[in-house]
Amino acid sequence: MPRSSREDAARTRAAVASSAADLASAEGLASVSLGRIAEQIGISKSGVIGPFRSKEELQLATLRAAAERFRAEVWEPAADLEPGIERLRGVMEAWFSYLERDVFPGGCFLTAAAHEFDGRPGRVRDAIARTWELWLGVLEAEARTAQEAGALSRDRSARQVALELNALAMSANMAKQLHGWPDPTAHAREAAGRVLG
Amino acid sequence: MPRSSREDAARTRAAVASSAADLASAEGLASVSLGRIAEQIGISKSGVIGPFRSKEELQLATLRAAAERFRAEVWEPAADLEPGIERLRGVMEAWFSYLERDVFPGGCFLTAAAHEFDGRPGRVRDAIARTWELWLGVLEAEARTAQEAGALSRDRSARQVALELNALAMSANMAKQLHGWPDPTAHAREAAGRVLG
DNA sequence: TCGAATAGAACACGATCGTACGCTATTCTT
DNA sequence: AAGAATAGCGTACGATCGTGTTCTATTCGA
Numbered sequence: 278m279p280r281s282s283r284e285d286a287a288r289t290r291a292a293v294a295s296s297a298a299d300l301a302s303a304e305g306l307a308s309v310s311l312g313r314i315a316e317q318i319g320i321s322k323s324g325v326i327g328p329f330r331s332k333e334e335l336q337l338a339t340l341r342a343a344a345e346r347f348r349a350e351v352w353e354p355a356a357d358l359e360p361g362i363e364r365l366r367g368v369m370e371a372w373f374s375y376l377e378r379d380v381f382p383g384g385c386f387l388t389a390a391a392h393e394f395d396g397r398p399g400r401v402r403d404a405i406a407r408t409w410e411l412w413l414g415v416l417e418a419e420a421r422t423a424q425e426a427g428a429l430s431r432d433r434s435a436r437q438v439a440l441e442l443n444a445l446a447m448s449a450n451m452a453k454q455l456h457g458w459p460d461p462t463a464h465a466r467e468a469a470g471r472v473l474g
Numbered sequence: 475m476p477r478s479s480r481e482d483a484a485r486t487r488a489a490v491a492s493s494a495a496d497l498a499s500a501e502g503l504a505s506v507s508l509g510r511i512a513e514q515i516g517i518s519k520s521g522v523i524g525p526f527r528s529k530e531e532l533q534l535a536t537l538r539a540a541a542e543r544f545r546a547e548v549w550e551p552a553a554d555l556e557p558g559i560e561r562l563r564g565v566m567e568a569w570f571s572y573l574e575r576d577v578f579p580g581g582c583f584l585t586a587a588a589h590e591f592d593g594r595p596g597r598v599r600d601a602i603a604r605t606w607e608l609w610l611g612v613l614e615a616e617a618r619t620a621q622e623a624g625a626l627s628r629d630r631s632a633r634q635v636a637l638e639l640n641a642l643a644m645s646a647n648m649a650k651q652l653h654g655w656p657d658p659t660a661h662a663r664e665a666a667g668r669v670l671g
Numbered sequence: 672t673c674g675a676a677t678a679g680a681a682c683a684c685g686a687t688c689g690t691a692c693g694c695t696a697t698t699c700t701t
Numbered sequence: 702a703a704g705a706a707t708a709g710c711g712t713a714c715g716a717t718c719g720t721g722t723t724c725t726a727t728t729c730g731a
Contacts, residue, residue, distance in 0.1 A: 286708060303593035307505065310688060322689085324709045332689060383593035392589040395651035396500035396580035406652050433664075440645060440661040447648070448641030454592035455603050464637040467630075483678060507718060519719085521679045529719060676729070687718070692711105699706070 290328040292318050294342035297335065302343075303383025306336055306390050306401070336401050343386040344408050350375045352415070362428035362473065365419040369442060369469050373462040376449050384454035387412075388447055413439050430474055438472060445469050487525040489515050491539035494532065499540075500580025503533055503587050503598070533598050540583040541605050547572045549612070559625035559670065562616040566639060566666050570659040573646050581651035584609075585644055610636050627671055635669060642666050 296317050300309045311322045311332065318325075329335040355367030376385065383389065391409060394402040416439035423429035433441070445465040453461035493514050497506045508519045508529065515522075526532040552564030573582065580586065588606060591599040613636035620626035630638070642662035650658035 289708075305502065305504070305590055307502070311690090312687075321710050323691095323711075326690075327709065389589050389593075391648060391652050392586050393502055395648070396586075402652075409652065437661050437664060440649075441642075441665050444641040444645035444662070444665075445638075447644055448637060451588060451592070451644070452637075455588050455599075455606065464634050465641070467634060468638050468641075486678075508720090509717075518680050520681075520721095523720075524677095524679065673731090674729105675731100676727100678725105678727080680723100680725080682721105682723085684721080685719100688716080689714105691714080694712100695708105695710080697706105697708080700704085701702100 286328060289320070289324065290338070291342070293325055293328065293335070294338045295346075297339040298343040298346065298386055299382055301339060301383075302381035302386040302389055305393050306339065307393060307397075309339075311335075333400060337404055340390065340401065340404050340408065343381070343390075346380065347375070347385075347387060347412075350380050360419065360422045361426045362423035365416070365423055365429075366473060368416070368419065369446075369466075369473070372446050373449060373466060376446065376453060377462055379453075385446075385450045388450050413443060416442055428474075433472070441472050442469060445472075483525060486517070486521065487535070488539070490522055490525065490532070491535045492543075494536040495540040495543065495583055496579055498536060498580075499578035499583040499586055502590050503536065504590060504594075506536075508532075530597060534601055537587065537598065537601055537605065540578070540587070543577065544572070544582075544584060544609075547577050557616065557619045558623045559620035562613070562620055562626075563670055565613070565616065566643075566663075566670070569643050570646060570663060573643065573650060574659055576650075582643075582647045585647050610640060613639055625671075630669070638669050639666055642669075 293314055297306075297309050297314050300313060300317065311325045315322045315325045326332070326335065329338060351368060351371045354371040355364050358364040358367045387405070387408060390405050394405050413436075417435045420429060420438040421435035424431050424435060429438070445468050449462040449465035452458045452464070490511055494503075494506050494511050497510060497514065508522045512519045512522045523529070523532065526535060548565060548568045551568040552561050555561040555564045584602070584605060587602050591602050610633075614632045617626060617635040618632035621628050621632060626635070642665050646659040646662035649655045649661070
């Protein structure tokens with residue numbers, strides 16, 4: 278017995294995108310069918326595709342929902358720390374924690390989506406690439422701040438620091454999702470510690 | 475005008491698996507349909523699935539074909555070098571070259587397959603995980619040899635060296651396939667140089 | 672040289688896909 | 702209080718999926 282059809286619509290949109298992100302992290306964004314989402318949240322296929330105009334729009338909304346979840350889980354916990362090395366360490370800790378806690382049931386959505394769509398031209402691929410560039414830019418800016426404060430060695434460029442940290446997170450994600458190692462972030466934490474001094 | 479039906483069968487098997495690996499590197503192993511492979515090499519769907527018993531068998535054969543291509547492109551060029559640091563550097567150079575030359579049209583097949591199947595239980599996923607473990611073991615053994623010869627620092631374990639190098643290769647693959655950067659291996663080469671001294 | 676075996680084509684099948692259309696029930700506007 | 706707008710359901714559509722069966726042409730062993 279809904280109180281407002283408009284609020285319901287927004288709720289449905291969010292539920293569909295969030296559910297799609299969960300499914301996609303495990304099975305791939307392109308493999309998530311409307312019927313599966315419908316079954317997952319208990320509405321009809323029409324109810325799934327209705328709030329979006331096409332499946333591509335739904336995929337873009339799914340990506341936005343996943344990126345927001347990533348931001349809330351990885352950036353938000355460290356946002357209040359002092360910019361520079363301290364916040365960079367906080368982000369990495371939140372990032373590893375995010376991977377360990379399986380915020381997405383099938384591992385990092387953005388990593389999976391990047392590898393899935395890197396060979397498929399289109400708006401979804403472009404949006405994924407933009408999201409990654411954005412995140413690398415955040416890491417790079419933080420590293421630069423740390424270097425300017427003298428808290429981080431300049432033997433690597435800020436960009437290089439961002440790319441190395443990103444590589445380590447992807448490696449930890451793989452260690453957990455593919456290999457199922459008991460302490461999947463151990464090696465990445467060790468290496469990140471070396472990068473960040 | 476074939477000379478032997480048996481030889482033809484083997485040729486068809488190899489052509490199907492190789493073509494499937496190419497397609498899969500760009501679009502994903504699960505997304506490659508029998509019809510697409512058939513169209514690609516100009517035979518019927520029956521001719522595609524015939525040499526294998528099911529699509530899962532075809533996927534396993536595709537993985538084996540891709541792993542062999544990886545071995546030929548990355549291990550083989552360095553195999554004759556002296557075991558230890560020299561061969562490890564040779565492997566990394568061949569690995570980066572393999573990524574730069576787009577040996578698979580959609581980027582490293584094994585990386586894409588790992589991320590695609592890490593959330594799907596089954597024989598294909600297990601085979602992918604085994605292939606990666608095998609490769610990590612190769613890198614680790616080489617690193618250990620290098621350490622025992624005193625040519626590689628012991629501040630990282632051999633396993634840690636293998637995992638860090640692997641993370642860098644995955645990062646370079648992403649830089650090329652998703653971001654399309656002009657020199658996608660630059661940062662990974664820099665970091666690998668630091669790891670290997 | 673002739674029957675057995677096999678590679679591959681042709682076709683049919685049930686299932687599932689994304690999308691479109693019509694309908695019902697509820698809410699919002701006036 | 703009544704008409705407009707909309708959320709979501711039910712259904713149907715054409716396309717494509719993996720698989721199974723049947724059949725033909727070719728090559729094999731004896």
